[in-house]
Amino acid sequence: MEKPSLTVSGLTRYLKLKFDKDPYLKEVTLVGEISNFRPRRNGHQYFNLKDDHALIAAMLWSYRYQALKFKLEEGMEVVVKGEVTLYGPQGRYQLLIKEMEPLGEGALFLAFQQLKEKLTKEGLFDRPKRPLPLYPKRLAVITSEHGAVIHDIETTVARRYPLLQIDLYPAAVQGEGADLTIIKQLERIRFTHGYDALIIGRGGGSIEDLWTFNSENLVRALVDFPIPVISSVGHETDTTLVDFVADRRAATPTAAAEMATPYSLTDLLASLREADSRLNRSIKRLLSVYQEGLRNYLERPLFTRSSYLYADKMQDLDRLTDKLHYLSQQKITSLIRPFNDWHRRLELQHPKNRLLQASYTLEERVNQLNQLMKERLKDLNHRFHAKNQALILLNPLAIMEKGYSLVMTPNEELIKSVDDLKKGQEVDVHFHDGIAKAEIISKEKFEEGKD
Template sequence: MNQAISVSTLNNQIKSLLETTFIGVYVQGEISNLTYHSSGHIYFSIKDENSTISCVMFRGNAQYLKFKLEVGMKIIISGSITAYIPRGNYQLMCTKIDPDGQGSLALAFEQLKEKLQKEGLFDLSIKKTLPKYPKNIALVTSPTGAAIEDMKKVAQNRWPLINLILIPTLVQGEGSKFDIVNSIKKADSLNYDVIIVGRGGGSIEDLWAFNEEVVARAIYEARTPIISAVGHEVDFLISDFVADVRAATPSNAMEIALPDKNEHLQYLDNLQVEFENRFKRVLYNKEQVLLNYRKYFEQHSLDKKFSFIQKEIDYLKSNFSNTLSQILRQKQNELNYLKNAYESNHPDKKIKDGYVQISKNNQVISLENVHVNEEIILESSKLKVRCNILDIKNI
């Protein structure tokens, strides 16, 4: 049975899917519901005969608009799909807007884009993956432009271990498309990890070399992963669609290509802390094991056993001594009792003047059991007298 998820989780998943799938969309439509917000953002919708989609152009991109939007105007939008999680709505986030029916360059751009797309040059399935830790990067750009300096600065701050090689290239004007093609082929022959092809911003005419079919095919045929970094964030060129990765600017290309040393330093710090904590836990656990073994050993050691036996012996000795003393005291008391009884029953103590013991035939009898003419023995502790009964009278 599937586990239920929250609405927020579902909206987040939809947002992630939309923003990673519809990264570079190109949409044509008619403007409606137009609002210029005081923040500088522009909110509107575009529609055709059957559908409507909400759009937004944020101030950062809106400031580059060369014309004012009006309700009913037909336009062409470059942007990406995003979702607003609290309401569960999706919208088209615009990076560039052109009026529909623009001149020959725009038409040529669309025709070439459609042609190459049908041939499969834009397919995501053929995009090459960038290496996580590149060692060598070839830069196909102008040696005198600001782009090269920006990329070098970002590379030094982000990953100083990288080795950069510049392939000086003409990036605008007559013959620039052939020079770009030759530089791409030269860079590809070096077997470097990544190639960055690009230049700084400019007009559509300045950037047009990167919209040429020969440049697109050179990028497509290269074996080395290529990042297209042409112009500013709002600029979309044919090279962006053919390249393995599109960067908003040359500086952004270097950020995409290189890992961040600060993140890795923090990661190493976290690893060190985690290692130390685990090491301390291991030591503590081993220490507890040793202590338990020590206690067990002490409890079962010969000394412990001898000590236990000695205590039992001492207890037995003490118990024996106490028992013997009790027995001796008891026997002594018995002897004393017998002695006292003997002394108290000694004939010398019992015989008084005028009293003797009468016996006949060696048996003690009372005076009432004697008869006339019988021979009896009168006995004291000191004398024994034989007598004959002459007369008996009752008193």
């Protein structure tokens, strides 16, 4: 009797059931090298983990990817924790990653080093440090409203320099989005004139607690700040990127206040402040322990397992979304192409373009006409001067200026010959500048051929 045959889907479902029920595959820890990693913007990340002999597909949910404290790169060696599952539509097994750390160092420390190297290359930490004023009048402080930092600063200032006015700009100093609240207060201070210096800080804690002060946006906001900045973040052994961009770094809030003020008083008050600071730091460390316990509790499968119920569907959705995007782009391109062709044709026939071409032609014809008119006027002017010169040469007055005169009767009849004269006749002799009366006493006519 032949065994009943299975479909591909049936076999895949059977294998997936085996994967899902295997307790050893629920949480595995792997060490491997990131391979075939192509970052997807605002989406889930798909890549491979490999070693010298094998390779496994891996998936990282978008919210987990965005929560990484370091930059994921091709070829990076990492330690990951996750669940091995079977992706049915493609019949392949993969690792759904829950946690990821760089191999050999912590994720936050690696992110700190990567960002520090980037900002150092940009020269953000090389600008000259500005001196602090000797006699400040107003001091701005950005820190937690209820933390020990503002208390230490106010106490120190009251002891050392009571004339100094302190203005608190409260902000979150820990947790997601805390850097944005600090940047907002920086903008308020920037547009409020009259401050001599700024203290920005918080108490000590782990690298996670101090991570707000490694924010790239916060560092850039402090680069060109108009007044000197004193950084008082964490303890003396703690280092943040804000320390590198600040004009001064103080190990404690008290030290920051001492830097900002010119005088000091008794060591007794300093000891009391230090004890108060240690008490507050102890409380903060205790709170950090409880917070860590709470985070561990929230990481239990009861709260994290629910997302895996729809893991396959989310991958299907990503695959279909990519396909829809590709097809829609092709369709849009094919629809736009003829529209662009008609648009170019209409542009050539647009009345505005035709009028513009006609105006160019008209302007060219006007210029040609003006040139012809100028040449014609020049020719007429030349001819006019020539005729005028000829008239000047034929003008009787011009001849009379040389010594000639005209003889005329009183009736203004020109006498052209001696035959027209009679003895005793009165005549008018016209010169170029006047008339003279004369009487004919005698006359003599020349014979022809004689002068």
